[in-house]
Amino acid sequence: MKLRERSRTWAIEALIGLSLAALAVIVAWASSHQVPFVYRGL
């Protein structure tokens, strides 16, 4: 695999992994017993 392709692969995977981590923070905060928008949405 060329260096450029490998860099792109890693960049995409880093983006996915870090985005999931950010999503996990939002889920953790929203899932406290306050359940802010999940509850509101229902």
Add this chain to the structure above:
Amino acid sequence: MTIDRLIDAAARRLGYTPSWRSLVRVGLWFLVGLVAINAVVPDQRRDLTTDRYNAAAPDAWVRSITAERGDPRGFTPTTNDGVFKIAWIGGSEIQSINKGSYTFLPMAVRRHLTTVDGRPVSIDMYFVSGMRLVDEYAAVGAAIADGVDLVVVSLNPVWVLNDLAVQGWDNFNGTLVRTNVTRPAAWPLVASLVGPGDALWSLAADELGFVDDRYQWGQRLQARVDELSVLRDPAPAAPGAGTARPSELDRIREMTIPVEFWSTYAPTVDPSAPLAERQAALFERSASSRSTFNDDVLDRIGDAVTKSGIPTLVYTAAVSDAVLDDPRIATQLETIERRLADHASAFDSTRVRYEPQTIARRAPGMKFNDVVHVADLGPLANVMTSDVCKLLTATGHRPECEAP
């Protein structure tokens, strides 16, 4: 399938073809992201002075350490450095509420017991409004984990064997998981109340501050999200504004635990019956219950405190003269006391004192707002101080107890 289409699209548009190794790398980036966010997000410490109970009854040496209902942090113990730390576990029965005065039994005891082993006495109250037996077990576990010097547990005779309400605060589930990992005998009990999610949250909260503080962050997030909403909650009416009775729906909305709903809509006794009859029914429910759930919890509390080696006083809270003097209710109370006495073997230790009889029998002259809520402690603080001092002396400590 959608995932196949996504992979095709990623290959076509981005020239990206994932492999099984990609999953591992994404997982690693995910962990790196969590650690990085944890390092950046500031720790949210609970300010105990702003707690409404501590604000109402401020005391330099005694304070409630219980988080708000719904906050999974549960309890936030204070420092053990340089003090003789007492954990006092109890529900609303440890309060004393009278016109113009609001205090707690541990505060009254602290006035008679200021120093032990040359160290000032500091009392963390694991005070939980509407505390049920499983909540007490969670608090016992948290107190032992905190390494306190003495544990005092108040058993409320109204609720201790009541099988309709074994747990009041499910935000202690994480505490239950965390403190029972090394107690296999308690696993069936814990597993019957908590889910795998509680265990995972607890594990994550141990490692990541932003997960542990999620209740506080959630509140802030809620405030932000509310601003975005086109819907507006009506502002709560000011006290005294308007004379209209709250609607039935409003009254249900104000209920915080299921037992409040069921005691209204599926009562075991007619709500319009005289007070004495309703009180008798409450005790009768506990006395005649065949459920062994609370019995098991009581044994687990005994097992935890005896194995901890921490001097522990477990007493049965006071009830009013109306209970003791009414033959119908007194009989039910005696049955409850006998059932509590059957658990003495679980508390069998030279470092543990277990009192299955209501302490009201040894503290005549107290005044009550109802069957169990105290208006005037009367001689109770002296009796409790005496019991605590005897236990401390018997376990090799040097308490400086002020004579009543």
